[in-house]
Amino acid sequence: MPIISLSGIEKVYRTKEIETTALENVNLDVNQGEFVSIMGPSGCGKSTLLNIIGLLDKPTKGTVTLLGQSCDGLTDRQLSHFRNANLGFVFQSFHLIPSLDVAANVELPLIYRSGLSARQRKERVEQVLERLEMTHRIHHLPSQLSGGQCQRVAIARAIVGQPQIVLADEPTGNLDSKMGAEVMGLLHRLNKEDGTTIVMVTHNEAQAMETDRIVRFFDGRIIG
Amino acid sequence: MKQKIRQIIYDMRRQPLISGVTFIATVMSVFLFMIVAITSRVKTVPFAPESCRDRLMVGRYFNIKEPNGNSDNSGGASYYVIKQLYDGLEGVEQTSFMSQDSYNVPVHGTENETFQATARTVDAAFFKIFDHELIAGRYFTAAESASDLPVVVISESTARKAFGKADATGMPITLNHKKYTVIGVVKDTSALATTAHGDVFFTFGTPATPAQSDDIWSIYFGGVAAALLVKDGVDFQSIRDQVKARYANLDTELKPQGWETVYHESPYDQEVLAMNIVGSNVTPDTSGDRKMRYVLYAILLIVPAINLSNLLHSRMHKRITEIGVRRAFGCTRSRIITDIIWENFLITLVGGLVGVALGVIFAMTYSGLYENMRTFGTEVTPAISSVLNWGTILIAVAVCFVLNIISASIPAWQASRLNPVEAINNK
Ligand SMILES: Nc1ncnc2c1ncn2[C@@H]1O[C@H](COP(=O)(O)OP(=O)(O)OP(=O)(O)O)[C@@H](O)[C@H]1O
Ligand SMILES: [Mg+2]
Numbered sequence: 001m002p003i004i005s006l007s008g009i010e011k012v013y014r015t016k017e018i019e020t021t022a023l024e025n026v027n028l029d030v031n032q033g034e035f036v037s038i039m040g041p042s043g044c045g046k047s048t049l050l051n052i053i054g055l056l057d058k059p060t061k062g063t064v065t066l067l068g069q070s071c072d073g074l075t076d077r078q079l080s081h082f083r084n085a086n087l088g089f090v091f092q093s094f095h096l097i098p099s100l101d102v103a104a105n106v107e108l109p110l111i112y113r114s115g116l117s118a119r120q121r122k123e124r125v126e127q128v129l130e131r132l133e134m135t136h137r138i139h140h141l142p143s144q145l146s147g148g149q150c151q152r153v154a155i156a157r158a159i160v161g162q163p164q165i166v167l168a169d170e171p172t173g174n175l176d177s178k179m180g181a182e183v184m185g186l187l188h189r190l191n192k193e194d195g196t197t198i199v200m201v202t203h204n205e206a207q208a209m210e211t212d213r214i215v216r217f218f219d220g221r222i223i224g
Numbered sequence: 225m226k227q228k229i230r231q232i233i234y235d236m237r238r239q240p241l242i243s244g245v246t247f248i249a250t251v252m253s254v255f256l257f258m259i260v261a262i263t264s265r266v267k268t269v270p271f272a273p274e275s276c277r278d279r280l281m282v283g284r285y286f287n288i289k290e291p292n293g294n295s296d297n298s299g300g301a302s303y304y305v306i307k308q309l310y311d312g313l314e315g316v317e318q319t320s321f322m323s324q325d326s327y328n329v330p331v332h333g334t335e336n337e338t339f340q341a342t343a344r345t346v347d348a349a350f351f352k353i354f355d356h357e358l359i360a361g362r363y364f365t366a367a368e369s370a371s372d373l374p375v376v377v378i379s380e381s382t383a384r385k386a387f388g389k390a391d392a393t394g395m396p397i398t399l400n401h402k403k404y405t406v407i408g409v410v411k412d413t414s415a416l417a418t419t420a421h422g423d424v425f426f427t428f429g430t431p432a433t434p435a436q437s438d439d440i441w442s443i444y445f446g447g448v449a450a451a452l453l454v455k456d457g458v459d460f461q462s463i464r465d466q467v468k469a470r471y472a473n474l475d476t477e478l479k480p481q482g483w484e485t486v487y488h489e490s491p492y493d494q495e496v497l498a499m500n501i502v503g504s505n506v507t508p509d510t511s512g513d514r515k516m517r518y519v520l521y522a523i524l525l526i527v528p529a530i531n532l533s534n535l536l537h538s539r540m541h542k543r544i545t546e547i548g549v550r551r552a553f554g555c556t557r558s559r560i561i562t563d564i565i566w567e568n569f570l571i572t573l574v575g576g577l578v579g580v581a582l583g584v585i586f587a588m589t590y591s592g593l594y595e596n597m598r599t600f601g602t603e604v605t606p607a608i609s610s611v612l613n614w615g616t617i618l619i620a621v622a623v624c625f626v627l628n629i630i631s632a633s634i635p636a637w638q639a640s641r642l643n644p645v646e647a648i649n650n651k
Contacts, residue, residue: 051645054552056551056552056644056645056648057643057644057645076556076557077556077557077558080551080554080555080556080557081554081556083552083553083554084553084554085554087552089549089552089553091549091648095545095548095549095648097546097549097550098234098238098546099230099231099234099235099238099546100227100230100231101230104227104230108549108550108553109553109554111227112550112553112554112555112556112559113554157553161553161554
């Protein structure tokens with residue numbers, strides 16, 4: 001059974017003057033432990049798709065099934081809990097919280113999870129940061145880190161809650177090629193070692209080639 | 225909690241202007257509210273020598289009119305009236321007869337200087353109702369206060385000014401150009417104790433019984449009041465009911481002379497005594513007074529809250545991406561709301577503490593606040609216990625809480641309704 005299953009997804013943005021169809025009849029299955037990259041020209045709907053898989057946005061039509069559970073009728077609270085338990089996000093521009101230090105940023109998903117003591121949370125954060133070799137920057141603010149380091153912290157935040165699925169929207173888009181390669185290495189490690197399912201949007205053909213499967217988009221449709 | 229404090233400190237560094245304005249606005253609004261609350265509460269909060277305020281009632285004034293409504297007499301009451309209305313009421317522990325108001329007397333002791341002091345005429349029961357603390361000598365005995373013996377109790381500062389020392393017991397003193405002997409010295413009190421404050425206490429003496437030949441004015445009117453210490457747990461209304469019945473008794477002797485009494489809900493409790501306008505021919509309107517106060521309090525809260533709400537709104541504007549990210553990682557809408565409200569409450573509380581501190585200092589030092597409560601230009605300093613007490617702290621915390629709820633709820637609600645995707649992509 002696929003861990004992510006999209007069927008008949010359509011997304012239409014309506015503003016007063018115009019209607020934009022961002023996605024049209026998208027069907028996509030992703031298996032447990034798969035590393036999938038999504039490619040396509042700018043504006044073809046890649047981010048929109050990722051947001052729908054991430055339960056941050058609702059499709060106009062179609063159903064999203066994650067871990068065998070249909071997410072159609074879930075309330076906002078249920079969606080929040082689902083995201084917290086099963087999904088991790090990595091963004092192109094990191095989106096670390098500027099007022100919080102590295103440890104607090106990484107801890108973020110855990111504070112919205114019940115049943116974890118402050119000490120358990122601290123342990124989990126330290127473990128993850130050790131794994132990503134960021135322990136020496138644990139009390140730095142995001143503004144005191146390089147881009148590559150920021151993305152490492154962001155990945156730490158995405159995986160600290162041990163989600164089954166990580167969604168990454170152009171995770172190397174703001175990094176130079178050396179740091180980009182480093183981040184890709186991390187994602188591959190995660191995929192191999194933990195069996196985390198990863199869906200990544202990228203414009204980098206070489207990076208995409210290294211993943212299990214490439215899904216190509218054009219104008220809101222899958223073309224291959 | 226730690227994170228919220230960090231967030232606040234970070235905000236202050238990154239948005240110093242708007243955070244500074246928020247902080248100052250909070251300080252100012254709590255300060256303003258506390259000044260109003262303190263000056264209003266000082267009038268009702270118990271403090272020495274009026275520690276009994278919760279059980280205190282004062283009977284004063286008298287009003288009669290012709291039944292056809294042509295003529296109306298009102299003013300201070302005579303001893304004759306006060307005694308008939310207020311002596312020996314059921315449920316009253318102590319009854320004191322005293323001068324209706326304080327008055328000024330020139331004082332001369334052994335020092336060269338002659339000075340003015342605030343005086344009251346009181347009986348022995350006065351010192352049982354009001355806790356004027358003795359520092360030397362003794363109070364009047366009942367026999368002394370009923371006699372015309374020239375003995376007085378004076379305050380400590382009066383003793384020092386007149387004799388250069390606090391223990392003035394036995395010293396001869398000239399008051400109003402007559403010779404008296406000091407038998408006791410009491411601690412100084414605040415002039416805000418409007419019923420009991422004084423520097424010189426004369427004995428009440430034996431009032432003359434009115435003669436049949438006297439006119440209405442001299443039989444029924446004068447300058448006497450009664451202070452009643454109501455027994456613990458006794459309802460004020462039951463006292464008023466008894467007094468009302470006694471008014472009816474007075475009517476039986478007044479009606480043949482062509483007059484009848486007008487009852488104005490006397491005796492008054494501290495809430496009425498605290499009102500600015502209490503005349504001898506009006507019924508005090510406590511509920512109207514209360515309503516005015518509540519409206520004032522509401523304005524003092526709502527106006528700054530709207531301001532603070534706008535400030536919070538623009539502070540939140542800089543954190544829209546953060547809110548989106550938090551939502552992505554599983555923060556629920558309600559958690560967004562409570563977190564913002566809590567964070568804001570911390571800021572409000574710190575601002576509020578500074579505001580209260582300033583308010584208390586101001587209330588203690590700026591006597592202009594009590595302008596309408598002064599008697600004969602005496603200097604007014606409130607007792608610290610009447611300004612700073614648990615009530616003050618409680619009110620301050622409540623003000624911060626309400627201010628925070630009113631100002632933070634709309635921005636917090638708006639933040640919680642943001643679409644996560646749009647919030648994350650906020651530029
Ligand atoms: N909130 C919105 N309102 C209206 N139209 C939108 C909105 N978000 C996206 N769109 C439109 O939907 C289409 C798909 O956008 P999307 O962001 O998914 O593209 P993308 O493939 O991620 O592009 P890029 O590679 O530049 O990130 C675009 O035409 C975009 O203009
Ligand atoms: Mg995109």
